[in-house]
Amino acid sequence: MTVVLDPTSELRPKTRERVARPESLNGLTVGLLDISKPRSDVFLNRVEEKLTGLGASVKRYRKPTFTKPAPVDLRHEIAVSCDAVIEALAD
Numbered sequence: 583m584t585v586v587l588d589p590t591s592e593l594r595p596k597t598r599e600r601v602a603r604p605e606s607l608n609g610l611t612v613g614l615l616d617i618s619k620p621r622s623d624v625f626l627n628r629v630e631e632k633l634t635g636l637g638a639s640v641k642r643y644r645k646p647t648f649t650k651p652a653p654v655d656l657r658h659e660i661a662v663s664c665d666a667v668i669e670a671l672a673d
Contacts (some may be wrong), residue, residue, distance in 0.1 A: 604665065608637030613664035614646040615652070622670035629668060 584600050604610060612633050614626045627660045628638045643660055652660075660667055 599612060607633060607636070607666070610638050610665040611641060611663065611668040612614055613641050613660045615660065615667055615669045616642065617648045617652075618645050619648045619671060624669075626670045629670070660662045 584598055585596075614630060614633075616622045616626055626642070630642070633640050640662055641660075643656060645656065
């Protein structure tokens with residue numbers, strides 16, 4: 583079991599089972615979520631190069647602001663469109 587802590591002042595941490603990692607990214611769709619911090623796009627550009635080199639297709643997403651959680655509709659779109667997600671934190 584993995585304990586996931588929510589930085590938005592949760593009182594009790596949620597316990598969740600880890601999702602199994604894929605053996606390969608070849609043929610999978612990976613979502614890259616830019617949280618709108620400075621230079622996160624620079625980091626994700628390089629990540630995208632590496633992922634496409636491994637055979638993954640990449641979809642890019644961007645939060646409106648880094649100061650709030652991603653909107654529900656954006657999270658839903660990522661969840662139904664991607665096999666895996668990488669979130670970029672940069673400055």
